[in-house]
Amino acid sequence: MISREPGFKDLFSHGKQVELCKGEILHRSDETCRSMGLVLSGEIRLSRVLSSGKEISLKNFRVGDLFADLIVFTAEHYPGWLIASEPSRVVEVKRSRVLEFIGGGDALISYLSSVSRKMTHLSRTIEILSLKTVRQKIAFSLLNQEPGSRGIPVNVTRFASDLNCSREAVSRAFTAMESEGLLKRKDGFLFIQDKVMLEGII
Structure with missing residues (x-):
């Protein structure tokens, strides 16, 4: 989250803001990346669109996320x-501005911290995509989350999107x-009842 990275607000303060409707494309895979957003x-969402027209969701970027x-x-x-x-709103800054921004010590540390977390998430996404069944993907995802005192907050629709599965399949x-x-599910939170058995699914 951008709110956890001191100084990033300054980076985007003079960026270009873009308003998007649902389903509108911000960038295509044949475009050269010249900005950070x-x-x-x-x-x-970051998706691969296959020649068959099938879309494979790789990553969802939510409020406060860099892309x-x-x-x-x-x-x-x-x-x-x-x-x-x-419906979304993003702000993008050119590569030259990013280079200027990370010239400072504290800013560089913040940036590298963000990149490190993103790489970790990407690695987990690749592992999830390599799993064959919905049960395996659910088990892997839950075991890699830190449950709070009230359990793991779960929105089935968003969770299914993160796993690249249908909502119906995840619900079943x-x-x-x-x-x-x-x-066990209760009040929008999920609780792991048997961690050993859950690990055995993967």
């Missing part, structure tokens, strides 16, 4: 399509895993 409202921060220096194409999942898997005593 920040989601101000709504949600942006294109890993490839802004490479002058390479975007790794996928950046599409608004809902949750119900089955609850009946097996692996999980």
Whole structure:
């Protein structure tokens, strides 16, 4: 989240803001990345669109998330399509401004911290995509989250999108895993009931 990175507000203070409607494309995979962006409202997804027309969601960027921060220096194409999942507003800054910004010590540390977390998430996404079943993907995702005192907050629609699965498939898997005593849902929160058995699914 951008709110956790001191100084990033200054970086985007003079950036270009873009308003997007649901389904509107911000960048395509054949475009060269020349800017880094920040989601101000709504949600942006990074997707691969196959020749068959099937869309594979790789990552969802929500309010406060940076995007294109890993490839802004490479002058390479975007790794996928950046599409608004809902009405959204983003702000983008040119590569030259980013280079100027990270010249300071504290700013550089903040930036590298953000990149490190993004790389970790990307690694987890790749692992999730390599898993074959919905149950495996759910188990892996839950085991890699830190539950709070009230459990893990779960929105089935958003959770399904993160796993690149249908909402119906995730809902059915949750119900089955609850009946097996692996999980428990209450008031929008999910509780792991049997961690050992959950780990055995992966």
